[in-house]
Amino acid sequence: MKISIQINEGPYQHQASDSAYQFVKTAIEKGHEIFRVFFYHDGVDNASRFTVPPQDDRHIVNNWAELGIKNADGSDVELVVCVAAALRRGMLDESEAGKNGIDGNNIHPAFRISGLGQLIEAGIQSDRLVVFGD
Amino acid sequence: MMSTKKFMYLNRRAPYGTVYALESLEVVLIAAAFEQDVSLAFIDDGVYQIVEGQNTDGIGMKNFSKTYHALGDYDINQLYVSAESLEERGLSADDLMPLVYEDEDDDWAEKPSVKVVSNAELSKILSEQDVCLSF
Numbered sequence: 001m002k003i004s005i006q007i008n009e010g011p012y013q014h015q016a017s018d019s020a021y022q023f024v025k026t027a028i029e030k031g032h033e034i035f036r037v038f039f040y041h042d043g044v045d046n047a048s049r050f051t052v053p054p055q056d057d058r059h060i061v062n063n064w065a066e067l068g069i070k071n072a073d074g075s076d077v078e079l080v081v082c083v084a085a086a087l088r089r090g091m092l093d094e095s096e097a098g099k100n101g102i103d104g105n106n107i108h109p110a111f112r113i114s115g116l117g118q119l120i121e122a123g124i125q126s127d128r129l130v131v132f133g134d
Numbered sequence: 135m136m137s138t139k140k141f142m143y144l145n146r147r148a149p150y151g152t153v154y155a156l157e158s159l160e161v162v163l164i165a166a167a168f169e170q171d172v173s174l175a176f177i178d179d180g181v182y183q184i185v186e187g188q189n190t191d192g193i194g195m196k197n198f199s200k201t202y203h204a205l206g207d208y209d210i211n212q213l214y215v216s217a218e219s220l221e222e223r224g225l226s227a228d229d230l231m232p233l234v235y236e237d238e239d240d241d242w243a244e245k246p247s248v249k250v251v252s253n254a255e256l257s258k259i260l261s262e263q264d265v266c267l268s269f
Contacts, residue, residue, distance in 0.1 A: 006267070008154075008269075040157065040161075041153065041154065041157055084157075084160060085157060115164065116160060116161050116164040116165075117164055117167070117168070119161065119164075119267075120141075120161070120164060120165045120168045120170070121168070123139065123141060123264075123265040123267070124137060124139055124168065124170065124265075129265050129267070131266075131267060131268055133268075
């Protein structure tokens, strides 16, 4: 089954991102395809490369970015951060920082910023869109 | 060529206090460009999102309630409101904004977009959707 994910809450404050991560890992293990993970609302904060949790805690951002979440066919799982939600929360990649005259950027390179159309397209293209949040 | 699916946007929270309502509306407006079959539902405190006469002067927030009037122009004209949620809050259909659309199949007659339905009816409508986004 082709599945997309929407994550609506930030890391550590809320379990939504953790639950989504466990869901995605398990779904891939079971042979499903994850078409896209879309980060919205405070969920965009899951993409901050400045995240530094205590050493004995899970690293939610790196979990998403680095644990090699790939589909069974070797394709990458797309990690997409909503641009409007990100900008108003101070989450910027290099391009958006340049456009807005900000002297830094904090989006982890495993994620990419894009528009809400990516969420709608995920809903259209996938067999299921699973929303994690309150 | 993309297929057409039934998209439901379930609005459960008050318009101010959290950003969910505003950011839900932003998704809905983008979704309109994808020519899908779009419905909105307002339940729980979400019914306050389309209450008439909102005034945010005292709280320093943008009053975005007028944006709901634009939905009809985007062919988004299936807005369901929970009768139980209205009643629990001492509200009625008369307290809601008169949101309308022009029906192109009926000589562009202006028609109401809002339908007050029971939770049982809403449950049936939700079960008919392909994609349900909850805010």
